[in-house]
Amino acid sequence: MCNMELREGIKDSIPIVLGYLPLGFAFGVLATEAGMNLQQATAMSVLCFTGAGQYIAIGVMQAGGAVITAILANLLINQRYTLFATSMVPYLKKLPTRWAAFLSYGLTDETYAVAMNRYRQREASIAYMAGLNLTSHLSWIGSTILGAWLGSMISNTERFGLGFALPAMYTCLLVFMVNKKSDALVAIIAALVCILTGYLLPESMKNLSNIIIATLIGASLGMLIDERN
Amino acid sequence: MSATSIYLMIMGVSLVSLLPRILPVAILSRFEFPEALKRWLSFVAPAVLGALTALSIIAPRGNIDINTGNIYLWAFIPTFLVAIKSRSLFFTLLTGILSMAFLYNYFSI
Structure with missing residues (x-):
């Protein structure tokens, strides 16, 4: 075992x-x-x-x-x-x-x-x-x-x-992980927030704080979406 | 940088990079999280994966690159389709790597 x-x-x-x-x-x-x-x-x-x-x-x-x-x-x-x-x-x-x-x-x-x-x-x-x-x-x-x-x-x-091994792995694991509508919405929101934050605050791309911001916002909205349904 | 400085840097970086991964598990494992927090945490993984996937294809070299010249964006299309259709990590990875090799060698400027 x-x-x-x-x-x-x-x-x-x-x-x-x-x-x-x-x-x-x-x-x-x-x-x-x-x-x-x-x-x-x-x-x-x-x-x-x-x-x-x-x-x-x-x-x-x-x-x-x-x-x-x-x-x-x-x-x-x-x-x-x-x-x-x-x-x-x-x-x-x-x-x-x-x-x-x-x-x-x-x-x-x-x-x-x-x-x-x-x-x-x-x-x-x-x-x-x-x-x-x-x-x-x-x-x-x-x-x-x-x-x-x-x-x-x-x-x-x-x-x-x-160079595409890790992006391909993320893509596949993302597809595996999305089991319900709220998961998909959370992932899309986090992706958008992450890129938008990186665009507005280029410094966040260097220290990866855009991932933290995207996760906090994505997960919080996920809770709201889940509660509504 | 002198050899001493390099080793000091390595030890410092080691501390600040390992502690954030070890401490939460070491300290928080003994507490029962409230239901609401557990539900919130259950959305962390999809959020992280959404962010990481987007970053890895839209900013493959650390800068946002939304451009037809970004071959990572092109390689994402077949990779994503194969991931949905096959639901197999092996075939998804194979598709991604072969697409990238093809694009890099024939379409990269």
Whole structure:
């Protein structure tokens, strides 16, 4: 049973792994260009596991910014996870808290999308979380190493189409997740608010606060729509 | 940046990026949420996915790009249709990746 759950977690991480390959690789390349060595780039992917946050830190480094600037930018950009993790709590309650909390370190936009799709239909389990989150993290670390190591040799990974792995995964998980009219409306509202906020406040595109704003508005309107029906 | 600064930065970023994911689960798991909050939270996932999907195709490189030259918008069409018809992550991903490879190699400026 436990093995089965672990295997399913690993299987469900395959689309994430495909998407992380080019992203982690690109991080490895950029990190070495910004002056990190292989060891430092790897350490960052092991200890931080935050795609957008790591890119921003590299950007700060390259611009000659201060350590505290990189950390503060990450404090902002990672706030969305507070919301994501909180929405996962009702599903993780029955699990041993210590393990569930530890494995939640591997919560990312992508593992969140996959896990929530699963938990809406099946019980959560530690083995599934481990399979999904650890495999995703390992692929992030592995691709970082490859990028930092071979970066100069492979110039363009985009022509393989892997740049669309994560957008395709989001699209599919969104279709899976929409089971009732209010779900669809919430998703559409959040999509519109997210893009509109990004357009009106370009800064929100950088710190991803537009995702937080879109989620707060989308979920609140979802409640209203649900109550009316 | 010196090696020390780089490691300081990595540790700082690690703290601020991991704590928001771990603490809610560690602290809130012992509380029973009120029904209304649970219902609100149940809409968080569809909202997040709507926002992430939109961002990933409309602003694939971090800037909003609503333009016929944005091949992510074009690749979204077959991908979305296959997702609805097949309800299979595998075929959706395959369609998305192949569409993007095709568009990138033949239509990218």
